[in-house]
Amino acid sequence: xxxxxxxxxxxxxxxxxxxxxxxxxxxxxxxxxxxxxxxxxxxxxxxxxxxxxxxxxxxxxxxxxxxxxxxxxxxxxxxxxxxxxxxxxxxxxxxxxxxxxxxxxxxxxxxxxxxxxxxxxxxxxxxxxxxxxxxxxxxxxxxxxxxxxxxxxxxxxxxxxxxxxxxxxxxxxxxxxxxxxxxxxxxxxxxxxxxxxxxxxxxxxxxxxxxxxxxxxxxxxxxxxxxxxxxxxxxxxxxxxxxxxxxxxxxxxxxxxxxxxxxxxxxxxxxxxxxxxxxxxxxxxxxxxxxxxxxxxxxxxxxxxxxxxxxxxxxxxxxxxxxxxxxxxxxxxxxxxxxxxxxxxxxxxxxxxxxxxxxxxxxxxxxxxxxxxxxxxxxxxxxxxxxxxxxxxxxxxxxxxxxxxxxxxxxxxxxxxxxxxxxxxxxxxxxxxxxxxx
Numbered sequence: 053x054x055x056x057x058x059x060x061x062x063x064x065x066x067x068x069x070x071x072x073x074x075x076x077x078x079x080x081x082x083x084x085x086x087x088x089x090x091x092x093x094x095x096x097x098x099x100x101x102x103x104x105x106x107x108x109x110x111x112x113x114x115x116x117x118x119x120x121x122x123x124x125x126x127x128x129x130x131x132x133x134x135x136x137x138x139x140x141x142x143x144x145x146x147x148x149x150x151x152x153x154x155x156x157x158x159x160x161x162x163x164x165x166x167x168x169x170x171x172x173x174x175x176x177x178x179x180x181x182x183x184x185x186x187x188x189x190x191x192x193x194x195x196x197x198x199x200x201x202x203x204x205x206x207x208x209x210x211x212x213x214x215x216x217x218x219x220x221x222x223x224x225x226x227x228x229x230x231x232x233x234x235x236x237x238x239x240x241x242x243x244x245x246x247x248x249x250x251x252x253x254x255x256x257x258x259x260x261x262x263x264x265x266x267x268x269x270x271x272x273x274x275x276x277x278x279x280x281x282x283x284x285x286x287x288x289x290x291x292x293x294x295x296x297x298x299x300x301x302x303x304x305x306x307x308x309x310x311x312x313x314x315x316x317x318x319x320x321x322x323x324x325x326x327x328x329x330x331x332x333x334x335x336x337x338x339x340x341x342x343x344x345x346x347x348x349x350x351x352x353x354x355x356x357x358x359x360x361x362x363x364x365x366x367x368x369x370x371x372x373x374x375x376x377x378x379x380x381x382x383x384x385x386x387x388x389x390x391x392x393x394x395x396x397x398x399x400x401x402x403x404x405x406x407x408x409x410x411x412x413x414x415x416x417x418x419x420x421x422x423x424x425x426x427x428x429x430x431x432x433x434x435x436x437x438x439x440x441x442x443x444x445x446x447x448x449x450x451x452x453x454x455x456x457x458x459x460x461x462x463x464x465x466x467x468x469x470x471x472x473x474x475x476x477x478x479x480x481x482x483x484x485x486x487x488x489x490x
Contacts, residue, residue, distance in 0.1 A: 076178050077251055077288045080118065083125050087175035090129065092260050093118075095162045097126050098135060099169055101151045102159035106139050108146040117171035117254065117289035130155070167319035168262045173255035174290050179265075180375050183330050186250045187377040188296065189360075193219045193245060201244035206416045208451075211238075214404045219245070222358055223401030224350075224380045226339075228388055233406035234451035235383045236300070239335045242379070243298050249274055250331045251291040258372050263312065263321040270297045270328055297332030299325055303341040310344075310352050314367045326353065326362055329378045339384035339391065346391040353380060354399055408448035411438060418454040422474070425462045430475040441483055457482045 080086045083093060093116075100115045101107055107115070112123045127149060130136035135155035139148040151159060198216045218225045219242070227235045254266045274293045301309070305325075313322045325334065339346055356362035356376040365371045388397055397403065409417070415434060422429060442449065460482035461474050470478075 076182055077291050079286055079288045081121055083122055086118065086122065086172060087178050088172065088257060089260065090126075092257060092262075093172060094126055094129060094135075095158075096168075096172060096262075097123070097130065098151065098155055098159040099162055101136065101149065102156060102163070103169055106148045106150040108148055110146065112149070115171070163319075165319070166262065167315075168255070168264065168321075170264065171254040171290050173257040173262045174253040174288075176256050176258050176372060176374070179253055179256045180373075182251055182291075183375040183377055184360075186248075186331055187360075187375075188246055188331065188379065189222070189377065191246075197245055202241065205238070205241050205244075206413060206420060206451075207238065208234075208406075208409055208413050211404070211406070214402075218402035218404065219379060221401055222360070223399075224354060224357060224382060226388060226397075226400050226403045227381065227383045227406060228386070228403065229406030230408070230448065230450065231385045232450040232452035233408070235406050236335070236337050237451070238406075239333070239337075239381050239383060240298065240300065242333055242381075243296055246296045248296075249293050250296055252294045252297070252331075253291050255290075258366065259370065261321065261366055261368075261370070263323055263327075265323050265327060266292055267323075267328055270299050272297075297329055298335070299329040299332065300335045300337055301325060302336075302338040305336065305342040305344060305349070307344045307348070310349075312364050312366060321366070324364065326356070326376060326378070327364070327374060330375060331377055333379045333381065335381045335383060337383045339382045340386045347396065349382075350392060350396065350400070409451060411449070414438075414449040414451075414454070417451055418458075421454040421458045425458050427458065427462065427465070427472045427474050430473055433474060433476065433479065436476060437479060441479075445483075445487060447487070457486055460485055 083090055086093065097112060097116060100112060104111070109120055109123060109127075112127075113120050116123060127136060131138075134152055135158055136149050137152050137155075139150050141147055193216060195212070195216055198212055198219075202212070215225075215238075227239065229235060252266050252271050255262050255264045257263075271292065271294045274295065309325050311324050312327075313324075314320075315322055336349060339349070342349070353376075357378075357380050360376055362374050362376040363371060364374055382400075384391065388403060418434060438449075441447075447453075457479065458474070461478050464470070464478055464481060465472055
């Protein structure tokens with residue numbers, strides 16, 4: 053793991069650090085350096101010209117995320133094949149390029165095969181090596197790491213000792229317990245453990261097929277690449293500097309999302325969620341509520357997690373191997389015995405139960421939420437709540453209750469223009485609105 057240094061004077065630039073970590077992400081200076089077939093790159097450039105009619109060298113460079121020298125090499129080849137023509141320079145004085153008649157026919161045919169239109173991909177082998185180099189499993193998580201990451205999060209007594217070691221395992225972690233006990237919330241905080249950044253390619257190539265990997269919904273860039281720098285930058289612009297991804301999927305998970313699929317409308321390949329989650333965390337939430345069975349989900353990923361590799365196949369039948377470098381978590385409100393049999397549960401490794409809170413833990417969460425909502429509490433309010441409301445309703449102390457109750461109280465205060473103090477009247481109203489009777 054690559055923690056950020058606090059010594060700003062001696063710390064190398066982000067680009068220098070990335071290139072030093074892996075020379076494979078150094079910006080290519082010629083077609084051969086890209087690791088890609090000339091025909092694939094040439095076809096992609098023709099599709100960009102077909103899409104925009106005319107483009108300058110800089111515009112092509114930005115679209116393909118390749119240096120100008122590499123694009124010039126492609127243009128020279130396209131001109132020799134009479135696929136691209138020079139156009140008059142625009143007002144900026146830059147030479148413009150467009151497709152010839154044969155070039156347009158070639159590009160149209162390429163679009164009929166694949167609708168991909170984006171930056172040049174990264175070769176599969178290069179992606180695999182970089183992915184393994186920046187795996188979170190290269191760093192052993194310690195108690196100190198966990199406590200530092202969760203410093204602002206109230207973690208129930210004993211859970212740190214159960215969750216911490218599980219994160220060093222190569223086996224999946226199953227978290228189960230009552231709804232509202234904070235299972236999903238705590239899982240979402242686990243990315244705090246990793247203070248470093250990773251490189252995610254926009255797309256990878258498998259033979260002459262292109263599979264988009266970067267998804268802005270899951271991959272959050274640390275900073276946008278400066279377009280002016282693409283022509284001469286040190287780091288390969290086909291990669292994005294991102295925070296480690298956190299993918300969280302629940303009842304919407306389908307069998308189709310577990311493997312590569314072809315979108316018949318756009319004629320592009322969709323990456324499976326396992327590939328999207330590489331170098332991060334994959335959380336399957338609300339396990340047991342999906343259309344695909346828990347056993348099928350477990351079967352799909354247990355072996356790849358143990359072997360740190362997965363085998364995918366294209367709709368055409370071509371098979372290939374990709375790294376499987378991620379933390380795999382399952383969360384469910386159901387009893388594990390309802391999901392799969394005992395023999396299968398043994399293969400999961402860690403099973404951690406989330407239950408009702410102790411009084412002091414509940415009060416810490418309550419006070420934390422009071423601060424977040426900007427409210428104070430009347431004297432004796434929490435004693436009354438814990439000694440009267442909870443026992444009378446026979447409700448367990450759950451981690452979600454303080455946030456949910458105080459949210460309703462805050463709404464009442466705003467609507468009625470009341471002082472920002474929680475008293476018994478306000479809390480009783482919130483209680484009656486929140487909990488279902490009968």
